[in-house]
Amino acid sequence: MSKRVEQKSRARERVAAQRAAELRAERRKRLLLALGAVAVVIIVVGGLVAVRLAGGGKETSTGPSGAADTSLITALKSIPASTFAAVGSDGVQAAPSAITAPALTADGKPKVLYIGAEFCPYCAAERWPVTVALSRFGNFSNLGTTHSAGNDVFPNTATLSFHGASYTSQYLAFTGVETTTNEEVNGQYAPLDTPAAADQSTFDTYNKPPYVQSAGSIPFVDLGGKFVTSGASYSPELLAGKTQTEIADALKDPASPIAKAVDGSANVYTAALCQLTNNQPGAVCTTDAVKAAAGKLGKS
Structure with missing residues (x-):
């Protein structure tokens, strides 16, 4: 045992x-x-x-897409009237052209239609004056920040994005369409926003000669069915190496080449918008700089 x-x-x-x-x-x-x-x-x-x-923060020229902070939006809306006056529009080389077309409206107000893409360096440049001009008539919310593609001409141009943004104004309506991102997937830029059928029709109808110089170019901007433009009104090279904050800060200085290009183009856009709003608000539309900029608008 x-x-x-x-x-x-x-x-x-x-x-x-x-x-x-x-x-x-x-x-x-x-x-x-x-x-x-x-x-x-x-x-x-x-x-x-x-x-x-x-330099990967959202405010750098090579940073990812993100939300524009309050200080950036405030800076774009608070450019002094004296700066707009000093800059004028004499140096603006390209301006919207008048067209004969049905009125473009939304919610009973003249509508501004922007169609571009986040990869596009010319869109990157033109969003600045478009945003500055519209900010004189209303307010943006959820405005984004992004940059143009790193493998295109004028790479990583710091800019804004209208993807997901909204705009409120008693005078105007706005639709901003960003068709693709700035990032490639399988050799193509990833899709982002899809234009509504009516907006796509406007793009297809008026984004070609004789209304604009070349067919299908972006950015395309239709201002109430009265004016259209495509491409950039100045070279994106002017913004090379700048962050969104640096660009916004430069817009207050009338001696800055960036202010002369962006604010000058914004004066011209403002002149076109004033024709849509019957010169309202008066504090904007009756300024000497805006009245002089109306002479830059192309004839139909």
Whole structure:
């Protein structure tokens, strides 16, 4: 009996030793998994820090798309009247042309239609004067920030985005369409906004000669069915290396080349918009700079 008891005791000891070994192995496995997870977190955080230090914030020219902060929107809306007056429009080389077409309206108000794409450097340049001009008649919300594609001409031009933005005004309605992002997927820029059927029809009908110089160019802007323009009114090269904040700050300085281009073009857009609103608001439409800019508008 004692021998049998001894055998059973040894068997129990072997089983206990095996279970203890399995528990130690399981603990080692869990520890290695935990260490691996910590390592991944460290790598990810380190990568994000590196991107941020390299200029990956939303306000850098190479930053990702994001929301425009309040200070940026405020800066675009608070350009001094004296700056618009000093800049004028003498240096503006391209302006909207008058067309004969049915009125473009929404909610009983003249409608401004913008169609562009986030990858496009010319769209990047033109969003600035379009936004500045419209900000003299109303308010944007959910305005975005982005940059043009890094592998196109004038790469990574800092700009705004109308994707997801809304606009309120007692004078005007606005529709902003960004058809693609600035990021390629399988060799093509990823789709973003799809124009409504009526807006696509406007684009197809008036974004070609004789209304504009070349067919299908972007950005395309239709101002109430009275004026259209396509392309940029100044070279995106002017904005090279600038952040959104730096561009917005430059718009207040009439001596800045950026202000002369952007504010000058905004004066011309404003002159066109004043023709849609019967010269309202008077504080904007009756200024000497806006009245002089009306002479830049192309004839039908």
